[in-house]
Amino acid sequence: MLSAQDNALITQTNKNTPMGELFRRFxxxxxxxxxxxxxxxxxxxxxxxxxxxxxxxxxxxxxxxxxxxxxxxxxxxxxxxxxxxxxxxxxxxxxxxxxxxxxxxxxxxxxxxxxxxxxxxxxxxxxxxxxxxxxxxxxxxMPQELPQMEWGLVEPHQRRVVKNFQECNYLQALEGDIDTAHVSYLHSTKKPQPQNQGVVRPVGRIDKAPKLMVLNHDAGFAYGGRRTVPDDGGYYWRITQFLWPTYAFIPAFSWPKTCTYTVPVDDHHCFRMSFTYNVEGAVDSGRWLQGLPGQSQPEGKGPWSRSYGQFWFDDGLPIDTWLLEQNKRNHYFLDRERQRTESFTGIEGIPTQDRAMTEGMGYICDRTKERLGTTDIAVIAARRGLIDMARNLAEKGIEPFAATHADAYRLRALDVVTPDGELGPVLDRYRDEVTVAV
Ligand code: FES
Ligand SMILES: [Fe+2]
Structure with missing residues (x-):
């Protein structure tokens, strides 16, 4: 839960607001x-x-x-x-x-x-x-260097970037990226679905109440969701790297992997970018190349169906961007029959399932009314970090460290089964895998 004052501080990013000035340092x-x-x-x-x-x-x-x-x-x-x-x-x-x-x-x-x-x-x-x-x-x-994230360091054919427009405050979108517990519900299926390949490691009956741990570092924090693996005696860890101000490297057990990023459009809207990259080979641009400016709408309806068009704000002014065909006005093509028989939501596409939840909270979630549980510690850590950095900058003139430390961004997410039960030892054991070689 946040006070009304903190909820306003963290969600408002116009010029001359504390959070707006913090974002403008990056x-x-x-x-x-x-x-x-x-x-x-x-x-x-x-x-x-x-x-x-x-x-x-x-x-x-x-x-x-x-x-x-x-x-x-x-x-x-x-x-x-x-x-x-x-x-x-x-x-x-x-x-x-x-x-x-x-x-x-x-x-x-x-x-x-x-x-x-x-x-x-x-x-x-x-x-x-x-x-x-x-x-x-x-x-x-102005920082001299751009943050050296791995998706920027690979060759162009090893990366795909998709940008979409979302109708809610940036923080709702970003909080979905650092909430590992929802993967076991929102994105689960009754049948094996191609959409879930590479996202959740097939470790048998999965523990649906992960224990979460957070470790702060120079560019943000790592947070791990630890799930017990019943037949193995070890733990299945999904460790996300959350980097300031809004990057989340999502764990996956095989390449390609994904980093999501959110930037505020205004307090009620945001852009989402998804960076899919593969250090071992090419990334298929396939269907995402459709819907570019000047191109026709892709055929059929699905989570990739979008077009480059105009979105009009209430003040009568438009922007030009990618708009998704599945949206809140059509309930994201929710299919109740499929919800009964096939998937937890009846909505196709993992990012679309996320949007149904985060846009469905309204433009700005009323965080004075929420009741956070033990699986929400990463959400709490992100909020605390953003609010502290914004206050430090506004009230004490302390500049955000990460903004000027481009090399601190050379990090990866991790998805492993290991006997270690604490986050620190897991990160130590897999140090080479979570660090991008300089
Ligand atoms: S409004 Fe006169 S030149 Fe632009
Ligand atoms: Fe999700």
Missing amino acids: WLPVLLPEEVPEPDSPPIRLKVMGEYLVAFRDSSGKVGLVEAFCPHRRAPLFYGRNEEGGLRCAYHGWKFDTQGTCIDLPSEPQDSDFREKVSLEAYPTREWGGVIWAYMGPPEH
Whole structure:
């Protein structure tokens, strides 16, 4: 349970809020390269932590991320012309480069110095690891290096990144990633299903009340769910790496493996990215390549069925992003008959089952009313860490350590059966497997 005050603090990420300022200390993935596919391709609209933005790739291939409205009369830059090294506003022709510098101001007299006084808010971007990153914080605190996560270090064909839009506060989505207990229920099936392969190790009758343990480290924390294996005498451990601010490396017993990431769109919506990577070989992009901008809708309905389209907010403004066909308005294609006979939920697709739970709590979960149990300690650890870091920054000026320690992110999740009953010894025994070689 959280107090109303803490629930507000942890869920609000607009500029000048404590949590918003904490998030703005980190480089954050915000776009996929295919959203701005080539030099001078059309600009797209997005919203990150309550800020409406426009992204465009200029003639040299550099990605600009700028405020969505022209500083002249606030016309939407989405309608602008992306050409010859900048984005030109469609209203009166003012033109800006990726740094937000005004490079042409044709509606003012030639000899005017007004151009030097005009600029557009612009955020630095980098392209690495299959995503476009943005830094939206104070320039003097910008980390030099991007967090060196393993999915960024592998070759492009060894990775797949999928981005989707979700209709709830970021924290609900993220709390689902660090709640290992739900795997035994929400994602369980009565028949063996291909969707569960690689997720839960087949260790026979599974202990549905895992014991959870947390160990903090420089980039976040490891938390392990320990389940007894009845016929073996050992324990089945699923150990997640949770890295600040919102990355969760999910354990799986074989490659490819997954890292999930959540970034706030505003306090009621978020983007989810799923990084699937395989250090031993290629990753199939298959069905996820469908639904790219300009491509037709994939055939059939299923957890992968989505399209690149517009989502309109209550203030009358849209963003461009991937929207999933299974959503709360159609109950995620819930099939009660399949729920009786085949799966715990009757909803197809693990991420969709998660969304049904997390979006179903409403935009912002009322955490003053929850009753946390023994399996919720990772959720508690994440909340405590985020709130402490945000307060330390806001009240004492203490910068978050992880933001500037890129190498601390070279970690992996772990899924093993072992005689060790405590988390520390398991991590020691498997140190080589949980650490990415430098
Ligand atoms: S509003 Fe953009 S140039 Fe006038
Ligand atoms: Fe889940």
